[in-house]
Amino acid sequence: MRICFVGDNSIANILKQGQAVLQPGSDSALLDTQILLCFVLNKPRSYLFTWPEKQLSDHELECFLVLLNRRYAGEPIAYIVGEKEFWSLPLKVSPATLIPRPDTETLIELVLDLYQDEKNVTCLDLGTGTGAIALALASEQPHWQIEAIDFSLDAVSLATENANNLTLNQVNIYQSDWFSAVPKGKQFTLIVSNPPYIDPADENLNQGDVRFEPKSALTADANGLADIKHIAQHASAYLTQNGKLFFEHGFDQGQAVRDILTSLGYVNPQTVQDLNDQDRITWAVFS
Secondary structure (H helix, E strand, O other): OOOOOOOOOHHHHHHHHHHHHHHHHOOHHHHHHHHHHHHHHOOOHHHHHHHHOOOOOOOHHHHHHHHHHHHHHHOHHHHHHHHEEOOOEEEEOOOOOOOHHHHHHHHHHHHHHHHHOOOOOOOEEEOOOOOOHHHHHHHHHHOOOEEEEEOOOOHHHHHHHHHHOOOOOOOEEEEEEOOOOOOOOOEEEEEEEEEOOOOOOHHHHHHHHHHHHHHHHHHHHHOHHHHHHHHHHHHHHHHEEEEEEEEEEEOOOOHHHHHHHHHHHEEEEHHHEOOOOOOOEEEEEEE
């Protein structure tokens, strides 16, 4: 689609027409337009409200229209601007990783609450992607020993870049196919994971932002539970006595994940709801 605007090149007019273009396909059309325009102008959102009469140059308008067209086609804002905020941390993102989502902050809150008074904590983040979980925990608990792994070398590179940008270099990030490269005999106080958990046949994979995200980071066999079961089977060898295992999962998988953990000898499995009161995080103790 070739998008053309009418009228002047003022910020106010660009925002109005950009919102109208995105309105049919986005429930955050104005915010999307603001983010794209701020990216082109390299200005904060406050600038848009302070200088609504400011005129864009023809080059700035052309750059904005290119980005607006990508968003109109459904490409996620985070991939277009290359950044997403998570736990108040600015994280670089790319199509090699999932886009961090607010619901995952439920996992951060839970872990910090359970271990709020403990300093000698060792943590392993499986499938770290952008590094969101590991870096959020490290930002709150700088004395924790945290390792973060991912099968994708592109993800490892991106997570490392995020750690460097945030000066959270205490997080040890490396490539591993789940536990394959984790040293044998090494044990952790807790293991966290946001693994692939969507059924490959799920029709929602063809809708919204997930169309652009890597399928390998989204889908798993066995109705989306294959990777969760694999991790749970092997995690016990890497957990300390009374160590805890945490999973993010689909809204309808809480009972299934609890059953998997119970069948493998974990005790007291519990499921926590996300910001939308949907089952999202299940954890249990290895004893």
